[in-house]
Amino acid sequence: MLGPWFAFFASTGVVIAAMYLLYMVGRMCFGPLVEPAGHEDHAHDDNHLPTDLTAREIGVLLPLAALCLYLGLQPTPLMRSIEAPIAQTVHLVQSAGGVQDMPVVEDAARTHADEATDEPAHETDHTTEGDH
Numbered sequence: 001m002l003g004p005w006f007a008f009f010a011s012t013g014v015v016i017a018a019m020y021l022l023y024m025v026g027r028m029c030f031g032p033l034v035e036p037a038g039h040e041d042h043a044h045d046d047n048h049l050p051t052d053l054t055a056r057e058i059g060v061l062l063p064l065a066a067l068c069l070y071l072g073l074q075p076t077p078l079m080r081s082i083e084a085p086i087a088q089t090v091h092l093v094q095s096a097g098g099v100q101d102m103p104v105v106e107d108a109a110r111t112h113a114d115e116a117t118d119e120p121a122h123e124t125d126h127t128t129e130g131d132h
Helices: 004-030 055-073 076-095 106-117
Strands: none
Touching: none
């Protein structure tokens, strides 16, 4: 057990790192504009701000934003598509003896697949040799 002093020093480090990060981001994003060397000859007035996005950039970003919104509001299609590979990985880890107390994921994946096809769920026996 590490104790409360370790927690104190760790949390102090996190607070100092957050303060530095906020200071750095404030200086980078909201500090004065510093032009790189060799850019003094451009004809810019001090009040001119660049445009945010061009039509091409908006055309690229709109489908990505729509996909983010769709997957955030309706994640079920994505989750169903990755259930089978996750179940295989869990089965490999369990069969190798890596994790003993992990619930069996195959039943959940099979249940979702059966719900999608409206077939009855198949019962499986998950007893081990030591259970007899």
